[in-house]
Amino acid sequence: xxxxxxxxxxxxxxxxxxxxxxxxxxxxxxxxxxxxxxxxxxxxxxxxxxxxxxxxxxxxxxxxxxxxxxxxxxxxxxxxxxxxxxxxxxxxxxxxxxxxxxxxxxxxxxxxxxxxxxxxxxxxxxxxxxxxxxxxxxxxxxxxxxxxxxxxxxxxxxxxxxxxxxxxxxxxxxxxxxxxxxxxxxxxxxxxxxxxxxxxxxxxxxxxxxxxxxxxxxxxxxxxxxxxxxxxxxxxxxxx
Numbered sequence: 001x002x003x004x005x006x007x008x009x010x011x012x013x014x015x016x017x018x019x020x021x022x023x024x025x026x027x028x029x030x031x032x033x034x035x036x037x038x039x040x041x042x043x044x045x046x047x048x049x050x051x052x053x054x055x056x057x058x059x060x061x062x063x064x065x066x067x068x069x070x071x072x073x074x075x076x077x078x079x080x081x082x083x084x085x086x087x088x089x090x091x092x093x094x095x096x097x098x099x100x101x102x103x104x105x106x107x108x109x110x111x112x113x114x115x116x117x118x119x120x121x122x123x124x125x126x127x128x129x130x131x132x133x134x135x136x137x138x139x140x141x142x143x144x145x146x147x148x149x150x151x152x153x154x155x156x157x158x159x160x161x162x163x164x165x166x167x168x169x170x171x172x173x174x175x176x177x178x179x180x181x182x183x184x185x186x187x188x189x190x191x192x193x194x195x196x197x198x199x200x201x202x203x204x205x206x207x208x209x210x211x212x213x214x215x216x217x218x219x220x221x222x223x224x225x226x227x228x229x230x231x232x233x234x235x236x237x238x239x240x
């Protein structure tokens with residue numbers, strides 16, 4: 001890379017962009033969070049405009065790496081993983097990591113739908129009744145189903161170190177850290193009840209939290225705090 005990466009994501013939100021930020025921070029890769037700069041939003045919108053770029057993304061996050069403009073979280077992480085030693089070298093391992101990242105994307109989508117079960121064009125307050133029903137199913141059925149799966153992935157990994165893929169840290173581990181952190185924020189009561197059943201996954205989260213670059217990032221102002229405009233939102237009525 002001859003210039004810093006350009007990350008395009010909405011200002012003030014962790015959202016799906018946070019999975020990319022964690023990889024960049026762990027790799028100590030210089031990057032600019034474009035929309036957080038003055039007049040950065042027009043630049044973000046331009047990278048989604050098919051009249052201005054050859055391969056427009058449907059939505060952020062988008063990463064500019066020299067001449068490449070890469071959209072979709074899993075796609076970006078597959079690129080960064082290969083560039084910065086955050087993915088296996090073998091093709092089978094790279095595909096496995098991407099498969100796990102896509103599964104993480106599935107549960108992230110379901111998290112979003114707990115507070116916007118009808119339409120993203122409506123406010124949460126316009127669909128609270130439906131959100132309560134959706135969140136109840138998510139708490140009771142979907143969170144355990146996904147965490148069971150990821151616990152098994154980590155516990156059965158033949159590699160040493162307690163990681164999800166192989167014997168060293170990959171972007172999947174960083175994303176699982178973010179997933180657990182987000183679920184803890186949005187559903188603290190549910191996670192307090194469930195976490196004892198997932199020792200391998202919790203241990204992985206703790207291992208990532210102690211990584212020097214990640215620990216420094218989490219303490220810094222670069223880390224946007226969880227809030228009720230993002231994907232992981234804390235509405236106490238959805239965590240009963």
